[in-house]
Amino acid sequence: MPYFFPDAASPVSxxxxxxxxxxxxxxxRVHRAAPLSALAVGPGVLRKLPEMLDSLxxxxxxxxxxxxAMEACGIDxxxxxxxxxxxLCTLPKLPRPLPNEEYLARITEGFDPSCDMIxxxxxxxxxxxxxxxGKNTHLPTGIVGTAPSMDGYxxxxxxxxxxxxxxxxxxxxxxxxxxxxxxxxDAPYDSLRSGLGDMSAKxxxxxxxxxxxxxTGEYYCASIADLMMxxxxxxxxxxxxxxxxxxxxxxxxxxxxxxxxxxxxFAGVSRPASSLEHSISHLLEMFALxxxxxxxxxxxxxxxxxxxxxxxxxxxxxxxxxxxxxAAGFRRFDETAWAKDMRRAFGSQADALIRQAEQExxxxxxxxxxxxxxxIRNWPLIAQALGKxxxxxxxxxxxxxxxxxxxxxxxxxxxxxxxxxxxxxYHSRDLRARYISSSLAWDLGILDTVRFPGLN
Ligand SMILES: [Zn+2]
Ligand SMILES: [Zn+2]
Numbered sequence: 238m239p240y241f242f243p244d245a246a247s248p249v250s251x252x253x254x255x256x257x258x259x260x261x262x263x264x265x266r267v268h269r270a271a272p273l274s275a276l277a278v279g280p281g282v283l284r285k286l287p288e289m290l291d292s293l294x295x296x297x298x299x300x301x302x303x304x305x306a307m308e309a310c311g312i313d314x315x316x317x318x319x320x321x322x323x324x325l326c327t328l329p330k331l332p333r334p335l336p337n338e339e340y341l342a343r344i345t346e347g348f349d350p351s352c353d354m355i356x357x358x359x360x361x362x363x364x365x366x367x368x369x370x371g372k373n374t375h376l377p378t379g380i381v382g383t384a385p386s387m388d389g390y391x392x393x394x395x396x397x398x399x400x401x402x403x404x405x406x407x408x409x410x411x412x413x414x415x416x417x418x419x420x421x422x423d424a425p426y427d428s429l430r431s432g433l434g435d436m437s438a439k440x441x442x443x444x445x446x447x448x449x450x451x452x453t454g455e456y457y458c459a460s461i462a463d464l465m466m467x468x469x470x471x472x473x474x475x476x477x478x479x480x481x482x483x484x485x486x487x488x489x490x491x492x493x494x495x496x497x498x499x500x501x502x503f504a505g506v507s508r509p510a511s512s513l514e515h516s517i518s519h520l521l522e523m524f525a526l527x528x529x530x531x532x533x534x535x536x537x538x539x540x541x542x543x544x545x546x547x548x549x550x551x552x553x554x555x556x557x558x559x560x561x562x563x564a565a566g567f568r569r570f571d572e573t574a575w576a577k578d579m580r581r582a583f584g585s586q587a588d589a590l591i592r593q594a595e596q597e598x599x600x601x602x603x604x605x606x607x608x609x610x611x612x613i614r615n616w617p618l619i620a621q622a623l624g625k626x627x628x629x630x631x632x633x634x635x636x637x638x639x640x641x642x643x644x645x646x647x648x649x650x651x652x653x654x655x656x657x658x659x660x661x662x663y664h665s666r667d668l669r670a671r672y673i674s675s676s677l678a679w680d681l682g683i684l685d686t687v688r689f690p691g692l693n
Pocket of ligand 1: 458459
C-alpha cells in the first residue's frame, strides 16, 4: 500500500522506505532502516530471491530452515538457489524449536565459515536464532518469511530465552527480508491471530510514546507515529479478510508487521512498536518460563495486553489529575511492601528489577513529583493522545473478537492464572526504565485503584 512520509515527493511503497539515503524529517533527524537493503513483500516474490542475493553480493548462504518451513517454501528456496553453493541446516518440526541456547548451538554446529550470509526460512524463532548467529559470526542475515505472526522480522533485536530467562539481545536487523504472501496466507491460523494481535498493540504504543514524550521529554517523532498508524489502520479494518486468508489483507498485515521494525529503526528505539501491552506480554512470558511452561504466541500475549489496556485506559482518563491527588498517591506507596510483593511475583528475578528501579530513582518522591507535575501541566495533550485509543476501541475490539483473542478476564485461555495476569499489569512499570501508561497511573496515585472485572 502507499505510505505518506515526509521528504518523499509522492506516496511511497514499503520497499521505498528502505532507501539508503533515508528521509530528512521535520523532527530534525534523518531516518534510515540500514542495514535492511533488500525487501520484497507480495504474491509470488519468492522468485526474486536470487536477484536479491546478487544485489547484496551474497555468494554462499548458510540456510537455516524450520521444520514446517521446508514444506511451506523451503524446497522452492533450494530450487531457486540453482547452481549457487549453500550449506543447509534443517531444524525439526516437533518439538517446535525455541529461541534458546540449545537451538542456537544446533545451528552453530552446522555453520560453515565459508558462508557469507545467514539466511533463515521460517518466522519468529528462526529469524531470532539467525540474528544471533549473524551477531556471533559478524555476517549479515536474511529471512524468507513463512508466517505473518509477529513484528520481529525487521527489528534489531532477538527475543531469546537464555538460561530460562526472557532476554532481548541487540543484533543487527536483517539485510534481506522476503515475504511471499502466497506462502504466508497459508500459515497456521494461530499465526494469523498472533500477527493481528501484534498489530493491535500499535495503537497503544503510538499513544504512549507521545504521552511519555510529554511527561519525560524523551524523543518523539510525529511522522514515524503517523506512518505506523497508517499501516495499523489498514490491518485492523481488514480482520475478516485476514481471517479468510485473502491475499491483499495478508499482504497489508505482513507489511504492517515489517514496517513496525522499520519504524523502530527510524526512531532508534522500539517505541513505535511496544508499550504497556508488550510489557504485560513480557512479564507473562517470564512467569511461564519461570514455571517451566511454554509461553503463548507473542502476538496473542501482546493482544491480551491490549485487552487489559482497554479496560484500564478509561479508568486512567476518568478524572483530571491534581497535585494533591498525586502527592496523596505517593504517600500511600510503601517501598518495603512493594519489594516484598516483587519477590512474591518474580521470585529470584525480583532483586535485579528492584535494583534497577533503585539505581534509576524511579520510585523516589522527587522524580515522582517532577513527572506528575509534567503530566498535570500537559494533561489535555496526554488525554488527547491516549483518548485516540479509546476512540478506536470499537474497531480494535471488533478485530480482536473476530480472531478470537481472549478477553481481559480470560487469561487462562493463554495458559495464565488470574493472579499472573494481575501481576503482569500492576508490575508492568517495574520491568524496565521505559515510561508507560501504568507508570503514569502510579505517578498520578491511581495505579492501585485500577480494577479488572472478572479478575479482581
Ligand atoms: Zn522524524
Ligand atoms: Zn510485538
